[in-house]
Structures are given as structure tokens and as C-alpha cells.
Amino acid sequence: MDRNTILAVVLSSVIMIVWMVFFMPSPQPPAKQTPKPKQEQAQTLERDEPESSAKPADTDSVLTEVQSGVEQLVTVESDLYKATFSSKGGTLRSFELKKFTKWNRKTPIQLVHKGKEGALGLEFSTPWNRSVETRSLFFKPQNLAGNKLTVGDKSELVYSLPIKGGELRQIYTFKKGSYEVGYRIESTNPSAFSTGQGYDLVWYGGIPFSEQGVFQEAEGASAHARWGGELVMFDIGAGKEQNKLMTGQVDWVSVKNRFFTSVIIPTKTPKGAELTGRMIGDKTNPKYFEDYTARFEMPPLKAEKADSYKLYLGPIERETLEPYNLDLYGMIDFGSFLGGMLRFISLYIFLPVFGFLHTFIPNYGIIILLFALLVKIVLHPLTASSMKSMAKMKAMQPKMQEIQEKHKDNPAKQQEAMMKLYKEAGANPLGGCLPMLLQMPILFAMYRFFPNAIELRQQGFLWATDLSAPDVLLHLPFAIPMYGEIITGFSLLMTISMIVQMKVQGTSTPDQPGMQVFMYIMPVMMLVIFNGLSSGLNLYYLAFNIYSVIQQRWINTHLEKAGLIEAKPAKTKTSTKKK
Numbered sequence: 149m150d151r152n153t154i155l156a157v158v159l160s161s162v163i164m165i166v167w168m169v170f171f172m173p174s175p176q177p178p179a180k181q182t183p184k185p186k187q188e189q190a191q192t193l194e195r196d197e198p199e200s201s202a203k204p205a206d207t208d209s210v211l212t213e214v215q216s217g218v219e220q221l222v223t224v225e226s227d228l229y230k231a232t233f234s235s236k237g238g239t240l241r242s243f244e245l246k247k248f249t250k251w252n253r254k255t256p257i258q259l260v261h262k263g264k265e266g267a268l269g270l271e272f273s274t275p276w277n278r279s280v281e282t283r284s285l286f287f288k289p290q291n292l293a294g295n296k297l298t299v300g301d302k303s304e305l306v307y308s309l310p311i312k313g314g315e316l317r318q319i320y321t322f323k324k325g326s327y328e329v330g331y332r333i334e335s336t337n338p339s340a341f342s343t344g345q346g347y348d349l350v351w352y353g354g355i356p357f358s359e360q361g362v363f364q365e366a367e368g369a370s371a372h373a374r375w376g377g378e379l380v381m382f383d384i385g386a387g388k389e390q391n392k393l394m395t396g397q398v399d400w401v402s403v404k405n406r407f408f409t410s411v412i413i414p415t416k417t418p419k420g421a422e423l424t425g426r427m428i429g430d431k432t433n434p435k436y437f438e439d440y441t442a443r444f445e446m447p448p449l450k451a452e453k454a455d456s457y458k459l460y461l462g463p464i465e466r467e468t469l470e471p472y473n474l475d476l477y478g479m480i481d482f483g484s485f486l487g488g489m490l491r492f493i494s495l496y497i498f499l500p501v502f503g504f505l506h507t508f509i510p511n512y513g514i515i516i517l518l519f520a521l522l523v524k525i526v527l528h529p530l531t532a533s534s535m536k537s538m539a540k541m542k543a544m545q546p547k548m549q550e551i552q553e554k555h556k557d558n559p560a561k562q563q564e565a566m567m568k569l570y571k572e573a574g575a576n577p578l579g580g581c582l583p584m585l586l587q588m589p590i591l592f593a594m595y596r597f598f599p600n601a602i603e604l605r606q607q608g609f610l611w612a613t614d615l616s617a618p619d620v621l622l623h624l625p626f627a628i629p630m631y632g633e634i635i636t637g638f639s640l641l642m643t644i645s646m647i648v649q650m651k652v653q654g655t656s657t658p659d660q661p662g663m664q665v666f667m668y669i670m671p672v673m674m675l676v677i678f679n680g681l682s683s684g685l686n687l688y689y690l691a692f693n694i695y696s697v698i699q700q701r702w703i704n705t706h707l708e709k710a711g712l713i714e715a716k717p718a719k720t721k722t723s724t725k726k727k
Contacts, residue, residue, distance in 0.1 A: 213311075214309055214310070218235075220235040221234055221235075222235075226324055226325075227324060228326070229244060230242075233320070236265070236283070237282050237283035237284065239266030240260055240266060243260045243461050251359050251360040259356070260353070260356075261352070261439075267353060268349075269282050269283040269350050270316075270349060273343050282318075291306065302321065302322070316333070316335050316338075316341070317334040318333060330458060331456070331457040336451055347446055350442070350443045351441065351442045353440070354440040357405055359406055362434060364599060368404070368407070369404065369405050369440070370425075371403045372401070373394060373399075373423060374399040375396070375398050376396060379479070380392065384426065388426060392423040392424075397418075398444070400412060400414075400476065401423065403442050404479055406599070407464055409463075411460040412458075413460070414446070415455075418444045421444050422442075422445070423441070423442055427439075460472075464480055464602055466499060480600050481596065490589065490596060501522070502515055511607075512604055513612070519688065520695060521691070524696070528699065531699065595685060598616055604682075609683075611637060612638065615683050617682055619637045620636055621637045634679070635679070639681070639686045640675070641690050642689045643672070646671040649696050649700070652700045
């Protein structure tokens with residue numbers, strides 16, 4: 149193989165190694181077969197119903213009258229969601245999004261863990277040093293006719309907790325056309341039932357998984373905060389249970405799955421915040437879940453002033469979150485590799501271009517095809533130049549061999565002669581690698597963009613029903629090492645297109661027999677890597693390869709006219725005449 153070919157092989161290998169090191173998910177340990185007690189096993193297997201975490205209030209004379217009662221549920225319905233609130237805790241029990249469904253296209257997206265005794269609660273200590281969690285106390289709904297509230301331009305739900313010598317009130321406000329829920333805490337004589345240490349406002353439980361595939365969901369599940377102006381991402385990772393403590397200015401906290409989130413934004417400066425997470429089961433179990441809790445540590449309540457919060461409960465959409473001007477959209481992990489370049493590409497190239505094209509093209513599959521074409525057009529001048537340089541390098545092979553033979557005992561002289569030859573011929577030995585290197589950041593960015601952009605969620609094209617997920621054609625009864633237990637369509641077509649592209653490029657020629665092996669090893673590696681990735685990414689790469697084949701043939705025609713490559717002899721038809 150010539151020097152340029154060896155360099156291409158080395159660079160391709162490095163790229164694959166970098167890809168697998170930085171982007172491939174870590175292999176998961178096999179499930180342990182150690183038998184568990186029945187009770188523990190039931191808790192482990194439940195993905196959406198971990199054990200209740202609400203703690204009963206300790207016995208305290210000021211709480212006696214509110215520790216028992218009849219639970220009353222209230223349904224709050226707007227054009228975007230249907231929520232259920234409970235008088236026990238004055239808390240949120242359910243929050244279903246009307247415009248989004250789970251992967252089965254039937255079940256509405258749920259943002260509240262049904263195994264929890266409410267998603268929102270207060271924790272504080274009484275003057276007698278008793279711990280209180282409001283989710284175990286019975287509030288009284290105020291000024292409510294019936295058990296249903298339809299959201300108009302502005303609606304309000306008030307829960308009151310009369311305590312000896314004081315009162316605690318939780319007020320929720322709702323607005324039509326918004327995923328934001330206003331939350332306000334008011335009190336009368338708070339020193340009668342709480343100490344001067346302050347209180348904690350807590351969101352209990354992670355966002356229930358909504359997509360198919362445990363590994364993809366686990367990768368997207370996390371908790372976040374904005375601490376000291378910087379975004380903090382908290383992921384359980386390999387640990388069973390972890391926590392993250394933050395003191396000082398915390399602008400917001402959130403928990404999320406891949407596409408949906410609950411965010412708490414205080415208007416009052418907190419003393420600090422804490423994010424905690426724990427694994428329920430393991431990732432080899434279809435009902436695996438990651439349970440997160442987000443907690444604000446707040447100063448004491450004051451009778452003359454309410455503590456106000458904004459609750460955002462909805463999809464992670466850029467146009468919806470950016471008006472808050474708090475970097476809420478930053479909770480989407482578009483990748484930190486290459487010093488923030490990947491995130492820049494996603495935010496300022498992919499989203500604007502895809503959004504613009506979507507204004508007049510409804511199908512995102514077609515948009516991906518057009519985007520691949522745009523990238524190919526932008527890179528065309530450089531690609532054409534590199535192909536011309538490669539053609540010159542190939543034509544220079546005889547002279548290069550003469551120089552190597554002539555100066556085989558003097559490497560410095562040999563290098564000097566080579567550089568002179570390159571300059572005279574106008575060839576660049578690295579020119580053939582530049583287009584590939586320039587498109588690699590785009591490919592890496594797409595690896596993070598396609599599975600995390602809600603714009604592509606449940607958007608179909610041809611047989612693919614969701615461009616953010618793999619287009620599974622067949623589930624195998626067994627798992628192939630490194631490849632998995634599914635066969636996806638676009639990854640197969642992408643692999644075939646890569647082989648065709650390499651043939652057209654002349655990667656395998658009689659004078660380079662070693663490249664015959666490379667022509668098949670590289671596509672097989674790509675097939676293994678891309679099989680379980682999003683169908684949108686595979687569709688993009690398939691289109692890019694097809695455009696490359698067309699481009700190669702067009703450039704070859706011009707190179708033949710310029711005499712830089714030999715024209716292939718035309719095939720002649722042979723005929724036989726009967727005698």
C-alpha cells in the first residue's frame with residue numbers, strides 16, 4: 149500500500165477508536181443470579197412503582213388534627229395537560245400531557261411517579277424538634293365547587309392546613325396554553341408550627357420512562373441544576389445511590405427522562421439544593437428505573453410574605469424553555485467532546501436548519517436527506533480538490549518509487565525530494581483526509597442530536613416509525629456479541645452504500661490488494677457501531693454515501709478529461725453469428 153493509503157487506514161482506525169471510547173455505551177454487567185427475598189425482588193422489578201417514600205409525621209400536639217382525614221382528589225384540565233391533585237399533602241398526584249404519548253402511541257406521557265404519595269412536598273421541623281413531611285398531612289381545598297377545575301385564562305387551586313396557632317397554605321395557579329404551573333406558599337404565624345431553620349421544598353421521584361429500550365432511557369434520565377451560573381448535570385452512572393449537594397445561589401433544579409422534565413424555579417434565593425438518585429433494579433431488566441429527587445433548602449417562612457415558585461412540567465423544547473433565560477435547554481446532553489463544538493453544531497446549525505426546512509417540509513426524513521445534500525454541497529469544493537490531489541498522488545507513484553530507491557540510504561534527502569515533487573505536482577499528501585475529518589464533528593454531533601431532539605421523536609419515514617430510535621426490522625432470539633439482538637434496516641443499507649462507495653472510489657485495485665480487506669472491515673465495523681443507533685443518524689449517513697457515489701462519478705469524469713486518471717474502457721457487446 150502507498151503512503152497515502154496507509155495514512156487513510158491509520159486515521160480511520162483512530163476515528164473508530166475515538167468513537168468507541170467516547171460514544172459507545174459501557175457494557176453492562178450481567179444480572180446477578182443471587183436469589184432475593186420476595187419483598188425486595190418485587191421492589192427491584194417495578195420500574196414505575198418504587199416503594200412509597202412519604203414519611204408519616206411524628207406525633208406532635210400541633211399536628212394531631214391534621215394527621216387523619218378523608219382524601220379528596222381534584223382534576224385540573226387544560227388544553228395541554230390533565231393533572232390530579234390530592235388534599236392529602238395538597239400535592240400533585242398525576243400530570244398527563246395531552247399532546248404526547250409513550251412509544252406505543254396510546255398511553256399519555258406521565259410526569260409524576262404513580263408509586264409516590266405525591267410529587268411535591270414540604271419538609272420542616274416543629275418547635276418541639278419533630279420532623280414533618282406535608283405529604284402525610286390532610287389539607288382542606290378552598291373555594292372549590294366539585295372535584296374538577298377547567299383551566300381558563302387563569303385559574304387557582306388553594307389548599308389550607310390549619311395548625312394550632314397558625315396556618316400553612318399551598319396555592320397552585322394555572323394558565324391556558326402553558327406548561328408552567330405557579331406555586332405559592334403562604335403562612336400565618338409560621339413560628340407556631342415551624343422553627344427558624346427554614347424548610348425544604350422537594351420534588352419526589354424521577355420522570356417515568358416513556359420510550360422503548362432501557363439503555364436509551366437510562367442514558368437520558370438525569371437530574372440537573374443551575375448553580376452559580378453554571379449548569380450541573382447529575383447522573384447516577386455506575387453507582388446504586390448518589391447525591392449532589394450545592395450551597396449558595398441555585399437558580400433551578402430539575403429531573404428528566406429523554407424528552408420530558410419537571411423544573412422548579414424559585415423567585416427567592418435558596419440556602420442551597422440537593423440532587424439524589426438511586427437505581428431500581430439493573431439495566432438488564434426491562435423494568436429498570438432511575439429514581440431522582442430534587443430538593444431546595446429554603447430560608448424560614450415569613451407571615452407577611454409568600455414564597456413563590458414556577459413549576460415547568462412538559463417537553464424539553466427549545467422554543468418553550470429559552471424564554472426563561474435560565475439555560476433550561478442546557479439539560480439536553482448534546483455532548484461535551486471537542487470542547488463544546490458538538491453542542492454548538494446542534495444548537496446553531498442542526499436546530500435552525502431543521503426548523504427552517506420544517507416550515508415548508510413536514511416530513512423530517514426528507515429534511516434529513518436534504519440536510520445531507522446541503523453538507524455534501526458545502527464540502528464539495530474541498531472534496532473535489534482532495535480528489536484531484538489524490539489523483540495526482542496516484543500518478544506520482546512511479547516517481548515516488550524512484551526517489552525512494554535513489555535516496556534509500558539518506559532519509560533526509562529522500563524527504564526533501566518528496567516535498568519538492570509534491571510542490572511541483574501541486575499535490576497534498578493529506579488532502580484526501582481533510583473532507584472526512586471535517587465531517588466527523590458533524591457525525592459526532594448527530595450521534596447526540598438525533599436521539600435527544602424531541603423534534604424527531606415519533607417522526608416516521610418509510611418503515612421507520614421514530615427517527616430518534618432504531619428502525620428495528622427483526623428481533624433475534626439471541627444476542628450477537630457487540631452487534632446486539634436487533635437488526636435495523638437503515639444500518640444495513642448504510643453499510644451496503646459504504647461498500648459501493650469504496651468500490652467507486654477505487655479503494656480496492658489490483659496494485660493494492662491489501663485494501664480489499666479494508667474495504668469490508670471498515671463497513672462491518674460501522675454496521676456493528678450503528679446498528680442500535682437512531683434511524684435518523686443511519687438515514688443521514690446512507691444519504692451522504694449515496695451522494696458521495698454520485699459526486700465521485702461526476703468528479704472522475706472531469707479528472708479523466710484532465711488526464712489525471714485513465715478513462716475506463718467502455719464495455720463492448722459481443723455477438724455471435726450463426727453459420
